[in-house]
Amino acid sequence: MITSLNNEKIKAFLSLKDKKIRNEEQKFxxxxxxxxxxxxxxxxxxxxxxxxxxxxxxxxxxxxxxxxDAIIKKLSSTTNPQPIVGIVKMPSYDKYLNKLVEKEDLKxxxxxxxxxxxxxxxxxxxxxxxxxxxxxMSPNCVxxxxxxxxxxxxxxxxxxxxxxxxxxxxxxxxxxxxxKCLGTALSKDATSIKQVKLANRFAICFGNEARGIAKPVLAxxxxxxxxxxxxxxxxxxxxxxxxxxxxxxxx
Numbered sequence: 001m002i003t004s005l006n007n008e009k010i011k012a013f014l015s016l017k018d019k020k021i022r023n024e025e026q027k028f029x030x031x032x033x034x035x036x037x038x039x040x041x042x043x044x045x046x047x048x049x050x051x052x053x054x055x056x057x058x059x060x061x062x063x064x065x066x067x068x069d070a071i072i073k074k075l076s077s078t079t080n081p082q083p084i085v086g087i088v089k090m091p092s093y094d095k096y097l098n099k100l101v102e103k104e105d106l107k108x109x110x111x112x113x114x115x116x117x118x119x120x121x122x123x124x125x126x127x128x129x130x131x132x133x134x135x136x137m138s139p140n141c142v143x144x145x146x147x148x149x150x151x152x153x154x155x156x157x158x159x160x161x162x163x164x165x166x167x168x169x170x171x172x173x174x175x176x177x178x179x180k181c182l183g184t185a186l187s188k189d190a191t192s193i194k195q196v197k198l199a200n201r202f203a204i205c206f207g208n209e210a211r212g213i214a215k216p217v218l219a220x221x222x223x224x225x226x227x228x229x230x231x232x233x234x235x236x237x238x239x240x241x242x243x244x245x246x247x248x249x250x251x
Contacts, residue, residue, distance in 0.1 A: 002067045010071055013049060013087065017077075019143050026090045028145035031076050036086040038155030047087040049075060055084050077147040090145065093163045097170065100134055100161075101177040103201075107132040107250065108179070110167055110205035112213045113140045114238065119209065120144070121152020122239035127160060130246050134161040136170050136203075138217075167205070171220045174203055181205070183213050183221035184245060186235060190226040193248045204249060206242045 002010060015021045016029050027046065030039055033055070039045040040059060047063040050056060051072050056064050075085045100106060109127050114120050120142055127135050142149060144162055171181050180202040184190075205221065207213030218224065227236070227244060235241075 002065055002071065005071060005074055009065065010067070010074075013075060013085070016087070017147075019146075022090075022143075022145055028088055028090060028150070029075065029147065030086040030088055030150055031078065031084075031147070032082040032151075033084055035150070035155050036084050038158050039086050039088050042091075042158050044089045044091060044158065045086055046089055048084060049087070050084040052083040077151075091162075093161050096134070096161055096163060097136070097165065097173060101173060101179065103133065106179060106201040106203075108174075108203035109135045109242070109246065110170065110181075110203050111135060111137045111141055111207075112167055112205060112217050113138055113208040113211075114206070115142050116209055116238075117142050117146050117148035118152050119237070119239040121149045121154075123206070123242050124149075124153045124160065124162065125156045126239070126243045126246060128156045130250060132160070132246065134163060136163045136165050136167070138167045139164055167217050168220060171203075171217070175222070177201075179203055181220070181222045182249075183207075183218045183224050184226065184241065185212055185218060185224050186226055187224060190224040192228050193225050193245060194228065196223070196225050196249070198249065198251075202249065204245060206238055206245075209238050 016027055022028050030036060036048060045062050048059045049065045049067055051067055051069045056066055072081055072083055072085060109132055124135060150157065174181055178201065180199045182202060183205045205213055227241060
């Protein structure tokens with residue numbers, strides 16, 4: 001039983017709340033039983049920290065730390081945390097794009113500077129639910145392992161490849177391999193999604209909540225598309241717009 005917040009192991013776990021430390025260690029924290037269960041289905045779950053003895057028995061195939069409720073509360077970002085926290089290794093997708101472009105049927109989501117953790121988490125869940133192959137994010141998107149993003153994904157981040165790459169370089173690779181690149185914008189000359197010719201190899205890009213897709217990225221697209229809206233509604237939340245658009249493109 002670890003009871004002190006000054007314990008060196010606990011200090012090390014607490015340091016993972018810092019983005020810089022997370023990236024250096026290539027590890028992050030997850031909170032709650034559901035997320036730990038989802039992580040345990042992979043090879044990424046490294047350890048659990050819990051104040052519940054029954055959970056020590058449930059996850060007996062990883063390193064376990066029995067701690068006090070006070071330590072769990074300190075490690076958690078929620079007001080009333082569940083009595084379990086996990087330490088998870090960040091998955092590596094080095095050179096994964098080369099594997100993706102070999103697929104006969106390919107559906108990708110590109111994200112340019114998505115800043116809101118809730119939006120990113122929701123888009124990840126929707127992308128996986130609709131059977132897309134991967135998400136590729138620009139480096140200036142919100143930190144993927146921010147606790148709000150992780151919580152919003154509800155464990156789906158363990159079920160779909162999530163890459164961070166320079167989008168202009170990615171688009172060049174995709175075009176060379178005849179993957180159709182679609183950008184979303186509200187411009188008048190954009191094609192209505194109802195008129196888009198569907199392809200079995202495509203990437204759809206969504207942009208920043210306030211500014212949309214950056215101009216150089218948008219200019220590199222094969223086609224610009226938009227959702228037609230009524231009642232003078234000008235725009236939708238990016239997570240909602242992404243869900244509708246992704247669904248329409250595989251209808």
